[in-house]
Amino acid sequence: MKRLVQQISTRLASSVMVSGCLAGAIALLPTAITFSSIAHAQTANAQPTDDLYYTFYGRQIPLRSRPDIVAVQFRPTSGSRSRGALPQYLQLQDDLQTGMSSGTRGDGRLEEPAEGIEVNVEPLGDRFALVTPTDAGWSTNDIRQRVQDQNYVEETLPVLSLSGVSDDAAEMTVVLPNEIVVGFESELSNSEIQYLLYRHDLEVIRPLQFTENRYLVRSLRESGIGVLHTANRLAQEIGIQSAAPNFVQSVAYQVQDTRLANAGIVPDANERLLNELAALPTLDTPFDSDLLPLAWHLNSTPQRGLLQTRTDVRATEAWERSNGGEDVVVAVIDSLIQWDHPNLAQSIYTVPESTPNLLPGEVHGWDFTNYQVVCTAEEICVSGDPDTRISQEELVILRPAFQETFSLSDSELLEMYESYTYWILAENPNLTDAELARMMRTLIRSEISAEFHGTWSAGVIASQPADAQGVVGVAPNAEILPVRVFGLGGEITPARLVEAVGYAAERNVDVINMSLGSMWPHQDLVDQVFTVLDENPDLVIVASAGNENLDGVGFPAATPGVISVGATSIEGRRTFYSSYGGRLDVVAPGGETTLFNRRGILTTGGTWVDGFWEGMEIPSYSWDVSLDPMGYYVQVQGTSFSAPNVAGVVALMRGVNSGLDRDRITTILQDTASYDGLTLSEGDRNRYRLQRDVGMTLMEDRLSGVFPLPDPVSAEEYFFGRGLVNAEAAVNAAR
Incomplete structure (x- = not known):
């Protein structure tokens, strides 16, 4: 039986984003939201030939059917x-x-x-x-x-x-279920809402919680593609603010093609790690950690040396001037968050029993991925369960493939996972069977490791070394509220994310981190973010710009009011994957592991869970992203990890001055960021010149963040926003 752990086609295409933002480009929102490949297609042909589309603030987003799946x-x-x-x-x-x-x-x-x-x-x-x-x-x-x-x-x-991209x-x-998210205007009465539903043969699945006047409904008349047409008709009704399908999308962590060139293992991992650490200078900081010299995003001096410019966020200096983010709560909206990790267990927020509308069993956040609906005594009903960690059912799905990468011979592995062979050979046609099998092991292990993307993000923000052992986060004394929205394989729906954002805000967190940049634009999510920001002027939302190397950040980072974060490397360059241009606010270390794992961002992993190793011998070597044989620690790359760096800096700022509102925090972050230590590649400089002087936008890009403006921004701002975040300067300004 040939087992595929994860959707390969989606993984390879997860770089495809739909939108970016550019002030004044299209009169849609206070700060316009644009999506160039879609806009290009609509300019050429306002109506898709197959009449498949959904709407986003009145815009038709053209779609096409995939009869091959x-x-x-x-x-x-x-x-x-x-x-x-x-x-x-x-x-x-x-x-x-x-x-x-x-x-x-x-x-x-x-x-x-x-x-x-x-x-x-x-x-x-x-x-x-x-x-x-x-x-x-x-x-x-x-x-x-x-x-x-x-x-x-x-x-x-x-x-x-x-379509048209x-x-x-x-x-x-994306998969189209018989589910539509409908937002009604606030002045509509219950009877008017019921009439609109009746007129379109719709029934309510349930009201969406932590949001107002928004429902998940199904059609009693239509199925299949007909659900899409029903949603579009609803969107044109007076009294309906928004209506779009509750698409089931996969936004899996992107495994870069070039990453496979490094396929292999590091033998005698623990001994080699000790030798490497012994050769690196130590740092005297308030938060002692044996692995701190490897955390270049916190302080790059141990790896770059005293003579090189700093390319980190200067967290170690900020610790001297702050309380480490004490009493600050950061919601991490992400995938599996294994909060019992030794370096996370002391950093997890406990929801007080006195919290209004406490969900059944809620203690450490909420998992919105479980489709079972639970209700409180007050008849507040929401899907999910209170544990964001991996379940036994999920272990049953992931464990066989994980263990087979360690136990099967090359020939057995190639036969078992034949479909992986096709993709790898398409990029590397001259591989021997041994090389092919080695790459396949790396690919499968990396995909399974990436199910703990949320654990990776949480560790960057607020991990604490246990007895000076392990990794330390940017804000070690901050607390994490785990909020899971991704099922296995990166499965996510807009309804789930809408509720998660509202849930985090209702739990009065200080910061929301969303390390997800691959969502299709969905009006209900943007509306929810606007509502949450309007109602909570102190709340800061940070999101990753996207790993697509495109002009214009992806959603939800593209939403005005959200701090969007691009990624830089240890050398101080824009990483090869980081999106840039329109709506990019700042940059922070995101890492590049293509040539060397040590250039990645060091954080907490999830494959150390006993269930993965049940019945097998633990290897002596490390593999793929893992720093150690079991995967307690990983070194990863992506704007998914530059965003948590900034969320951690915001926690440090809020820790020294709880009176700062969102606007002031955003201003301080931008004003204290700089281009010191940052370097533009020749390719980026030439691309900037092309955009500035010719006004050319490549078809696969969003609309440029440069050429439509009367006074183009500098090349540095185009690729780095306002610059590399500086935690030390930001904390000093916050004080």
Whole structure:
């Protein structure tokens, strides 16, 4: 059985963003939100030829159907699965490949199995999967029929991509369930809302919590693509503020293609680490940590030397002038947050029992990825559960592939994961089997490690070394409120994110960090961010600019009022992946691990959980992003980790002056940032000249952050915003 742990096509295409922001470019919002590839397509043809689109503040975002992929929604398991603990996506792959079918006879099995179909079935969270044929002799209609024969399948659903964008963007897929997020104008009465729902044959699934006048609804009349048309009709109704499908999107952590060139292991990892640390100078700081010399984003001197300019956020100096972010709470809206990590356990916020509208079992944040709806005594109903850590069910899904990368021979691995072979060889056609297998191990392990993206983000902000052992965050005394919105494989929906943002604000956090930059623009999310910012003038939201190397940051960082953060390398350059230009505020270290892992951002990992190593011998070597054999610590790259650097700096500022509002904090961050230590590459300088002098915007880019303006910004501001964040200067100004 060929197992795919994660959606490869989505991973490869996760660099495809939809939007950027540029003041004055389009009269949409107080600060306009633009999306160039979409805008280009709409300029040429205002109406998509296949009439598939959804709306964003009146704009039509053109879409296209993906008939080459079948999306599956599974029935709730409720303990009735027919074959033990086998995950449903693996059961479906097995049934399709062996020709079995369930539920067509009294015994639940076919007497004579049908012909098997060679397919890849890839999980998308725990409720959905994507089925892709690998045998050209079978049509997706044939596969769809065979899928629907399985009694554990609820239905098959349309798969959509953006239309009129680059080839990579065309591969970005979303699933269209029969769910629409509808926002009603505040002056509408309940009876008027009921009338609008009745007129369009809609029923309420549930009101969305932590937001006003917003509901998740389903159509009683339409299914499939018809749900998209229903949402578009709703969006034109008087009294409806917004209506768009609750797309199921995958925003998995991007594994850069070039990362595979470093595939391999580091033998004798612990001994080598000790030798390396012994050769590096130590730092005398209030927060002692044996791994601090490797944390170049906090202080780059140990690795760059005294004669080189600093390229870090100067956190170690800021600690001397602050309380480390004490009494400051940072909500981390992200994926799995393994808060029992030894360096996070003392940093996790405990929600007081006196909190209004406390959710059932809520102690350390909330996991919005569980589709089970729970209700309080006050009849506040929300999906999810109170634990953001990995569940036993998720371990069952991830453990087999993880362990097989350590236990299988090269030939066994290549046979088991044949579909990975195709992608790797497409980029590296001359590999030997041994080289191919080595890359495959790296790829699978990195994908599974990246499920703990939220743990990585939280560690950058507020990890604490236990007995001077481990890593330290930018604001070690701050507290983290874990909020999980990503299922396995980066599965996320707008409704889930809307509720998460409102939940964090209602828990009175000081800062919200969103290390996610790959969302399709969704009006309900932007509306929710505006509402939360308006109602909480002291709340600061920080988001990653995106890893797409595009002009203009991605969503939700593109939303006005959110601090958008690009990424720099240890050399002080813009990282090769970091987006720039329109709506970029500041930059911070994000790391580049392409040539050397030590150039990544050091933080807390998640694969140390016992369930991953159950029944196997722990290796003596480190692998992929892991610093140690079990993955307690990782070194990673991305704007996902430059944003937490800034969130940590905001926590330090708020710790020394709780009276600062958002506008003042943003101003201080920008005014104290500088271009000291930053260097533009020749390629970036030439690209800037092209944008400034010619006004050329490449089709795969968003609208430029330079050329439409009467007075173009400098090349430095174009690529670095207001500059590299300086925690020491920001704390001094805050004091």
